[in-house]
Each structure stands twice: as structure tokens, then as C-alpha cells.
Amino acid sequence: MNGNYNRKNVMILNVTLKMILRSWWRNKVFFLVSVASLALGLACTNLLMTYFVHEHGLEGRNPDRDRIVFLRQDDPMNEGKRVAYAAADIPQRLKDSYAEVEDYLRLGKSDMLSCKVDGQKVDGNLILLSADTTLTRFFDYRTAQGSLEQVLHRPDQVALSAACARKLFGGGEAFGRHIEVQSESRGRQTYQVAAVLEERGQSLLRFDMLTAQTSDYWGGPTLLKLSPGADAVRLTDKINADQVPTLMPGQTKYHLDPLEAVCFTTLDDASQQTLDYICQTPVQTLYISLLAAVLILVIACCNYTNMSLSRLLQQLRMIHVEKLMGGTLRSIRLQLFGDAFLTVVLAFILSMLLVNDCLAMFNGLLGSRLTMGFFFSSRMLPWLLVFVLVMSVVPAWYISRRLSRLSFSQYRTLYGGRRKQRFVAVLVTVQFAISIGLLLATLTARRQMRLTERQADRYADCIEIGDGFGAPLAPLKAEIEKRVQGIESVTLSNGPVLNAWIRQLTVKCPDGSEVHTNLLALEGDTSLLHTLRMEQLSGERPARLLEQMARPVLVNESFVRQLVPAGTDPVGRSLREFDAEADDSLAVVAGVVRDFSVNSLEEAVTPLVVSLLSESGLQKAACLQIRLRPESRTEALQQIESVWDEMNPGQPFRYTDMHREFMGRNEKVLSLSHLLTFYALIGLLLTGFGLFGIAWYATRQRIREISIRKVHGATRRQIIWLLNKPFCLYAAVAYVLAMPVAWWLMQRWLEQFAYRAPLSVGIFVWPLVVVWGVSALIVCLQGWMLSRVKAVEAMKNE
Known part of the structure; x- marks a missing residue:
């Protein structure tokens, strides 16, 4: 009995899969456009969401993360700013004097002048970081070869990151080899490679070489590990009350700041100390990235919805025939659910392939250290799976539940005619508004970038x-x-x-x-x-x-x-x-x-x-x-x-x-400009995909009307204008809605600059011109192709 039941289910699934594939092939234009736009939108969204989680989760696996603080003091040269610095003897003094201080870690960077391996000079900027032996009590670095503990006790030995080992020695053995380094602080010195470190995701520190702290260390950034339950604010008050020496005794004070205070730079912290061996990310870049991800996803979802409605209208003809031929409600629901579910899953798979191809460019754009491994890590994969399940199951469930009960005429009444036109108008307007907003933001950022470049000339x-x-x-x-x-x-x-x-x-x-x-x-x-x-x-x-x-x-x-x-x-x-x-x-x-x-x-x-x-x-x-x-x-x-x-x-x-x-000191505006340019182009591309699909469907639904107009003497120009007119209206409405919001946001962004690029009239006109131009090009192409069809033949086919 069970065997027959299983065979029956397998047969139903086979038939359903065939029907889905046949539907995809029959409506291949709509299917390809919807999958391509959804895959591109999901790729951008996954990339930016993962970047947000990665940067916000620095040292996320470190059990002592909340107990680690930066010892900072007021910057004597910049009023209101803080610098991560302590003299060499201060950390030990704090540990001896206050029970709340469990341990300390002093860091130092040697400015590398040259690096040679086997007498050959190595090109590229490498970071040589020195640290106390307490490093392993703060961060859980694991070695692929050698002993990190030994390196931290021997100033003549060095530990290499896995990436640095590959760069210096290729596929050869790094352990036991020698590296000749000349730096400003240590002069010329030969180090023996005594350890190779495994890649450590979401690490606070970034370096190529790691060695022990020397006795002539005079001061630098310091991390403190507080005892469980210790109050950082109260400890700060104690330190300052005891007048522990600072850079300017009596005028500056110490601060115990969490990791986020140094890792994330804010708009009002323009001159924050830059430490290239600490992962530092502008907060505005994180949130602008997240906003861009949401906007791109909205455009992709609008495209997917438009294409799905148009394709389902054609697909319901076949479903109606299936009902007449005795098809069960269960099989029809399964077919509708499977169609929507598999479309999203296929788009998600394609999006991950796109992410893999674009990851290196994205890392170069934002200076991040994302790897494909992080996408499939326990910190990210569950969220991505939940995301794709929601994106696939919810629409699929709604479509299968709602549409399987409707007849073809009922569907035409609910989702066709004026109601569908209004729905499409809303979706297209939303797409246009997002594209216009992204274009205005891009033009503003690029104008500020050009001002920076002129100063750099x-x-x-x-x-x-x-x-x-x-x-x-x-x-x-x-x-x-x-x-x-x-x-x-x-x-x-x-x-x-x-x-x-x-x-x-x-x-x-x-x-x-x-x-x-x-x-x-x-x-x-x-x-x-x-x-x-x-x-x-x-x-x-x-x-x-x-x-x-x-x-x-x-x-x-x-x-x-x-x-x-x-x-x-x-x-x-x-x-x-x-x-x-x-x-x-x-x-x-x-x-x-x-x-x-x-x-x-x-x-x-x-x-x-x-x-x-x-x-x-x-x-x-x-x-x-x-x-x-x-x-x-x-x-x-x-x-x-x-x-x-x-x-x-x-x-x-x-x-x-x-x-x-000089350009490096203005990296934030350059990165933001490149990021916005990239996503404005993606937004325009997605909008173009959607317009192509909508125009394709609209022109073919109006073949009879256009043929009658041609018979009555309508010219090709009049037909093309007839098709373009609603999209011009959508663009105008989107412009009115998007421009005030985008202008306000970019004004807030420009407030951080002492010198701002002026906003000319052209910067407000170009977004509308570009969106109008893209829509006109796509719709005119469809109208021109349709206008070439002979009226008599078109009416016969109808």
C-alpha cells in the first residue's frame, strides 16, 4: 500500500516538474527577466547584508569581547578627540594598582622600509606588528605551523599570516625560513619564521607579520581586559582621580572605550586616529550599504512581482484547461507553489555565483576582508537560508493558496484590466523613485569627490x-x-x-x-x-x-x-x-x-x-x-x-x-562615491530589466488595439508615444516623490565636510533625464518592433 502511495507521489512530482519547466519555456522572456533581476538583486542584498554583519561582528566569537576595552586619552592636538595611546609603563601600573584590570596588551607597528626573501625584494606594503606575550590571552589565534607563544617571547622570530606566507613563499614551505626586514624603529633585522597563523575571521587586528615586543618599546595603543563585572566608567573615574600621567598631565584625561569606539568612525569624529592594523569602518558606510541593499531588493522584488503577475496570467489559461481535464486542486497548488519556490531558489543560487565573481572587487571597493567562507559560516548561513526561505515560501504559498481557487475570468477581474494597471503603475513608480534617489546621491557624492580631486591636483x-x-x-x-x-x-x-x-x-x-x-x-x-x-x-x-x-x-x-x-x-x-x-x-x-x-x-x-x-x-x-x-x-x-x-x-x-x-586621507568620500555609483548602475539595470518585461507584456496585450489604430491612420511616432506616455508620467511622479527625500539625506551627509561641492541645477535634472532616457529607449524599442507588424496579420493571430 505504501509503495503504491509513494509511486503515486513520485508521478505527481514528475508531472508537476514537467509542467513547471514547460511553463518556463513557454514564457521564457518573462522567466529570464524575472530570474535575472531577482538574482542580481539578491546578490547585491546578500553582499551588503553580509558586509554589515561581518563588520558589526568583529571579535564576535571572542568570549571576552565585552571585557576588552581600549585605553585612550584626550588628544592634546585636537580638542574633543581621543587617541589610543599609553606610555610603556602605564599598563603595568594600572594592572598593579586596580583589581578591575585583569590583563593588558600593548601593540606597536614598525614602519617597514623594505622586505627581502632570499635576497629578493618583496613589493607591496606589509604590516609588521609587535605585541606582548599576553596576545593569546586576548585573541585565540591558531597556528597552522609552529608556536605563537614562542614567537611572542623571541624578538628575532616572526609569525606570518596565511596570506603573507603565500605572498612571500608561494606554495613553498614558510616555516623555518628567514626574512630580512628594514624598518624605521628596528633598523635592519633578520627574522626567522617560527609560526604560520590560520586565517581568523572577523578579527580586530590586521597584520602580515607578528613579532614580540622589544625592551625599547616607548608607548602605543593599549588594550585592557577588565575583570568580570568590572564597571569601566567607575574605573575611568578612579584612574583620573589618581592623576595617572597622560600626554599632558592636568589637561588631558584617560578613557576606557569599548572596541566599537575605535572600530567605527562616526560623522562627528572626522579626525579620529587612524590605525591601519585595527579594523576601522565608517559607520555611515555601514548604514548606507544596508540602505542600498534594501532599496536594490525592493527594485528586484518589484520586477519579480510584475513578471510573476504577467506570467501567471498566461499560465492560468493552462491551469484552467487542467481543471476542465480533471486536474485536482492539490496538483494545481503544488504546481503554482513549485513554480514560485523554484524560481526564487534558482535566483538565489545564481546570486551566490555572482557574489563569488564580484567579491574581490567589492573588497577592494570598501577595504573589507569578506570571504566566501563567511557566507557559509554558522554566523551567516542560517540568516541567508531564512532570508531565501521567506523570499520563496511566502510568495509561493500565497500564489498557490489564492490563485488555485480562481477561475480564469475571476483572475482577469481581480488582477487584470485597470486594477493590474494601477498595481503596475505603483511598482514602476517605486522603481523609478529609488533609481532617481540613487542617481542624485551618486551625482552628489561624485561632485564632492571631484572637489577632493581638484584639491589633490x-x-x-x-x-x-x-x-x-x-x-x-x-x-x-x-x-x-x-x-x-x-x-x-x-x-x-x-x-x-x-x-x-x-x-x-x-x-x-x-x-x-x-x-x-x-x-x-x-x-x-x-x-x-x-x-x-x-x-x-x-x-x-x-x-x-x-x-x-x-x-x-x-x-x-x-x-x-x-x-x-x-x-x-x-x-x-x-x-x-x-x-x-x-x-x-x-x-x-x-x-x-x-x-x-x-x-x-x-x-x-x-x-x-x-x-x-x-x-x-x-x-x-x-x-x-x-x-x-x-x-x-x-x-x-x-x-x-x-x-x-x-x-x-x-x-x-x-x-x-x-x-x-592625500587621497588616502579622503578615502571615505571616495569609497562612498564608488559604492553609490556601483549601486546606482545596478538599480538602473534592474529597472531596465523590469521595464523591458513590462513593455514586452504591455505591447503584446495591445496588439489588437495598436493594429486598429494603424488601420485608422495612426503613425509609428503616435504609436510609440502612446506606449511611452504612461511611463513618462510614472517617472514624473517618482521624481516629485524621491527628490525631496534624497536631497535631504545628501544635505545631511555633506554637513560633515568643511568644504562642500555646490549643488547646481543640473544635479537635480540629470536623474530625471537618465530615468526618462532609459525608459524611453526600452519602450521605444518595443514599440518600434510592434509597429513593424502588419495590422492584418496581427488581428488574424489575435
Whole structure:
């Protein structure tokens, strides 16, 4: 009996599957469009949802996560900001003095100048991190080879991440090999690879090489592990009440902040300390990503709904025939349920294949470390399965439950005619509104990005050699000018530009209050303005100024606004009249230069003093700024490196690409611009898919009407306009709905920038033009194809 029952069920399933496949083939245009748009939408949604979960779940498997805090203190150079720093002896002092501190972990990074394996130089920036032996009591790193405990006790040994081991040694054995590293803090040192670490998902720390802390460690970021039940706020009050030494005793205080305080940067924390060995993600990027995922999914669901309704209207003809031929309600429900369920499951499988292909590009776009393994991990896979089950079971259950009881005429009454037109109009309008909103956001972000790029143009093809602390570089400058071709300008200076000397100033306001600001100081020869393309607004040429004055200085517009009384001309006046703490009593303000940014555009340009020094004043200068000719950049760099190697044997050649450094400081706006551009294009593509399917269905439903119009003399242009008119109306309504919301959101985003790109009229017109253009192109193509059909033949077929 059971055998017959099972065979009957198998036969029903086979017949149902055949009917589903036959339906897919018969309506292949609708099926392909709905599956493609749903797969693309699910891929984007899965990718962004997984990114959100991954970043929010850093150290999610660490049982001590909630007890680990960053020891931070007030930044003496940026009022209201905090810096993750403690002197070398402070953590041990805290552990000895307070029972709430169970353990501590001090971290340090060595700026790597070069890395060699078997005498061959390895290209790429590698992070060499040093840590205390307590690292394993904070984080559960597992080794594929060797012992991490041994590495943390031996400063001459190193542990490699799995990715670094592959990069340095390919498929060869890494354990026991030697790596020659030269860094600024440790000099030249050879490390033995004593451990290779397994990949650790959602790790707080990011590094390529890990070694032990040395005895000359002077301070850096510190993590504390608190005792169970310890109150971080009360402990902070105790530490500050006991006046534990800070960077500026009596003026700055300590803070015990959770991991999120350092890992997630906020809009009001523009100058938060950047630690490239700590996973740090802008909060706005996380939530904009999540919002984009929802919007893309909405567009995909609108497409799927439109296509499903259109396809089911045709499919119900066959179902009605099945009813007349004796088909049971159970078999019809199973067919409807299976059709919708398998469509979503197929789209989900295709979406995961798309994710696999796009993951590397996505990681490069946002600087994330997602892997396909995380998608199938216990932290993510259950959510993805629940998501796809809801997406597949709920619509399938509704369709099978609702439509299986309807006759064909009842379905035409409920889902056809004007009711279906209104429903389609709502879905299309929603798609248009989302596309218009994404386009406006993209154009706004790209305009801000172009403003950033214009500010960065002054640093294009500029490199910087030295940091101001090394040996004098005047001889190197002379040799470079003599031997290297392809150089536009060379400047000898006392320090770097993008990391210029900073001094804090107290500015008195007219109302008697005081405001703290920073003062940047640059010291260089007379070619400094030309090399950095500074625009001089007043004063003589730099070379002329040195002939006229002993200590000429130039100030920027911000200096004049903040430090010079209104209506006062600073040119020709002593610098000390405006800056009482100026070191040089002979310094005279000889001119004003236009403001230019050295940091993110989120920060206002600070007051700047440029000291022009003679050759005698630059004898100990240890920094060079060089502007290369773009057409011979590569050759010039090679020649400069050759000169360096001759004059500084044994010291690796290192330079800073000033343009890349400046753009890196504005990475947030660049990442957001690229992200929004990517998803605006995806949104337009999905909207195009939906319009194609809707237009395909609409034109074929109106063949008889259009044929009659043609018989009565309607032209091809009139027919195309007839089909386009409703979509133009939908786009206009969507524009009115979307524009105020998108404009308000982007205004809020722009508030974080001290310098904002102006929003022109075109930025509000282009989204509507693009959406109109896409819809017109697709609908016109369908109308043109339909207008070529002979009226008599079309009416015969109908």
C-alpha cells in the first residue's frame, strides 16, 4: 500500500516538474527577466547584508569581547578627540594598582622600509606588528605551523599570516625560513619564521607579520581586559582621580572605550586616529550599504512581482484547461507553489555565483576582508537560508493558496484590466523613485569627490623623500638636479608637507572666549611655492623676498582670518604681532597664499606659516619635495633611486607619493562615491530589466488595439508615444516623490565636510533625464518592433 502511495507521489512530482519547466519555456522572456533581476538583486542584498554583519561582528566569537576595552586619552592636538595611546609603563601600573584590570596588551607597528626573501625584494606594503606575550590571552589565534607563544617571547622570530606566507613563499614551505626586514624603529633585522597563523575571521587586528615586543618599546595603543563585572566608567573615574600621567598631565584625561569606539568612525569624529592594523569602518558606510541593499531588493522584488503577475496570467489559461481535464486542486497548488519556490531558489543560487565573481572587487571597493567562507559560516548561513526561505515560501504559498481557487475570468477581474494597471503603475513608480534617489546621491557624492580631486591636483606627480630627522639632503638635491632628467622642480625643506610641524594656538574671540586651533609650519627654499603650486595672493616673488628681508614668512588666508585683526594688512608686520609664541623674533609677514588642504576636506584649513630660508639656513634640512614630469615619471623615479643608492649604500630608497597620501586621507568620500555609483548602475539595470518585461507584456496585450489604430491612420511616432506616455508620467511622479527625500539625506551627509561641492541645477535634472532616457529607449524599442507588424496579420493571430 505504501509503495503504491509513494509511486503515486513520485508521478505527481514528475508531472508537476514537467509542467513547471514547460511553463518556463513557454514564457521564457518573462522567466529570464524575472530570474535575472531577482538574482542580481539578491546578490547585491546578500553582499551588503553580509558586509554589515561581518563588520558589526568583529571579535564576535571572542568570549571576552565585552571585557576588552581600549585605553585612550584626550588628544592634546585636537580638542574633543581621543587617541589610543599609553606610555610603556602605564599598563603595568594600572594592572598593579586596580583589581578591575585583569590583563593588558600593548601593540606597536614598525614602519617597514623594505622586505627581502632570499635576497629578493618583496613589493607591496606589509604590516609588521609587535605585541606582548599576553596576545593569546586576548585573541585565540591558531597556528597552522609552529608556536605563537614562542614567537611572542623571541624578538628575532616572526609569525606570518596565511596570506603573507603565500605572498612571500608561494606554495613553498614558510616555516623555518628567514626574512630580512628594514624598518624605521628596528633598523635592519633578520627574522626567522617560527609560526604560520590560520586565517581568523572577523578579527580586530590586521597584520602580515607578528613579532614580540622589544625592551625599547616607548608607548602605543593599549588594550585592557577588565575583570568580570568590572564597571569601566567607575574605573575611568578612579584612574583620573589618581592623576595617572597622560600626554599632558592636568589637561588631558584617560578613557576606557569599548572596541566599537575605535572600530567605527562616526560623522562627528572626522579626525579620529587612524590605525591601519585595527579594523576601522565608517559607520555611515555601514548604514548606507544596508540602505542600498534594501532599496536594490525592493527594485528586484518589484520586477519579480510584475513578471510573476504577467506570467501567471498566461499560465492560468493552462491551469484552467487542467481543471476542465480533471486536474485536482492539490496538483494545481503544488504546481503554482513549485513554480514560485523554484524560481526564487534558482535566483538565489545564481546570486551566490555572482557574489563569488564580484567579491574581490567589492573588497577592494570598501577595504573589507569578506570571504566566501563567511557566507557559509554558522554566523551567516542560517540568516541567508531564512532570508531565501521567506523570499520563496511566502510568495509561493500565497500564489498557490489564492490563485488555485480562481477561475480564469475571476483572475482577469481581480488582477487584470485597470486594477493590474494601477498595481503596475505603483511598482514602476517605486522603481523609478529609488533609481532617481540613487542617481542624485551618486551625482552628489561624485561632485564632492571631484572637489577632493581638484584639491589633490597640486600633489599630482609630487613625491617626498625624508622625514626631517635623517641626514642632510642638500647633497642629494644637488646630484638629482645635475643627473636626473624629467624633473620639474626640487625643493629642500626642514620637514614633510602633509605631516608638517604642528603647534597649538589659543585664539581670542571678540566676545572674550578662547578657541584652540593648530598652526602648521613649513620651512623650505624659494622653490617651495612652485613645487606645491601654492597661489601667492600678495607680496613679492619668493626669491625677491629673500633679497629684501632676513626672515620672510608667508601666511595663508586662514591665518589672516583667525589671527589678524579685521581691517589690518599683515604684510610687512612682525609675525609676533599676531603669534606671540613665534620662535623667530625677526620673522616678518611678507605675503599671503591661498588656502590649500593637507588633510581631509572634513577639516577646515588650519593657519599656516611658510618660512622661506636661504641656503645657509637649510644646511641641516632633511626633506625633499620633488615634482616629476608626468610623461617621464617612471624613468625619473628609477634615476632618483639610483642616485640614492650611490650616496646612501645599504639604506633602502623610500618616498611618499603625496597625491596618493592625500587621497588616502579622503578615502571615505571616495569609497562612498564608488559604492553609490556601483549601486546606482545596478538599480538602473534592474529597472531596465523590469521595464523591458513590462513593455514586452504591455505591447503584446495591445496588439489588437495598436493594429486598429494603424488601420485608422495612426503613425509609428503616435504609436510609440502612446506606449511611452504612461511611463513618462510614472517617472514624473517618482521624481516629485524621491527628490525631496534624497536631497535631504545628501544635505545631511555633506554637513560633515568643511568644504562642500555646490549643488547646481543640473544635479537635480540629470536623474530625471537618465530615468526618462532609459525608459524611453526600452519602450521605444518595443514599440518600434510592434509597429513593424502588419495590422492584418496581427488581428488574424489575435
